[in-house]
Amino acid sequence: LVDGFIKAGLDNCELHFYGTGELVPWLKEIGENHHQIKYMGCVTNDEIVRLQCEATLLVNPRPSDKEFCKYSFPSKTIEYMASGTPVLMTKLPGVPDEYFNHVYTIEEENASSLSKTLKKLFELPSEDLQKKGLQARLFVSNEKGCIKQAEKVVAFLEEIG
Numbered sequence: 001l002v003d004g005f006i007k008a009g010l011d012n013c014e015l016h017f018y019g020t021g022e023l024v025p026w027l028k029e030i031g032e033n034h035h036q037i038k039y040m041g042c043v044t045n046d047e048i049v050r051l052q053c054e055a056t057l058l059v060n061p062r063p064s065d066k067e068f069c070k071y072s073f074p075s076k077t078i079e080y081m082a083s084g085t086p087v088l089m090t091k092l093p094g095v096p097d098e099y100f101n102h103v104y105t106i107e108e109e110n111a112s113s114l115s116k117t118l119k120k121l122f123e124l125p126s127e128d129l130q131k132k133g134l135q136a137r138l139f140v141s142n143e144k145g146c147i148k149q150a151e152k153v154v155a156f157l158e159e160i161g
Helices: 002-008 024-033 045-054 075-082 097-101 111-123 126-143 146-160
Strands: 015-017 037-039 058-060 087-090 104-106
Touching (some): 002 037, 075 087
Parallel strands (some): 015 037, 058 087, 087 104
16 A cells, blocks of 8 residues: 555645554654655544545555455445545455445555556546545445344345244
8 A cells, every 4th residue: 555655656645544553663664754654643433433534535455365355344344435435445355246336446456556546546536536435325324234234134034934
């Protein structure tokens, strides 16, 4: 992500990182040399939700070639989509295809492909990005919310009962 962002040369954009982990010292060091890359530290859940809604794009470049990806669905996907901010992510095998109609995807998992995708997305009119984010929010709200999921469970139980 960092290499792809740097390679994209998006002068009017910043890349923010939140949370903690083993890469924090490296991110801080990168930020010293690249003023557009910022490690923002840890914030409350309320704050991160607010920040997600204010962002232009949310990126989750999780590698898809790991064995566990076949069986996992990152909760961050739903969280990002629910924010109404457009999402760019890898095409993870554990995520059903229907989700990919509502997000942007990284075709090849390397810095060059990510760079090209970022450039392409930031050349789009802001209305197009906003529309994609709204489409994602409506999808998770209408199709993946607790009421809809409960209806599916009830229908399944009626079918087998």
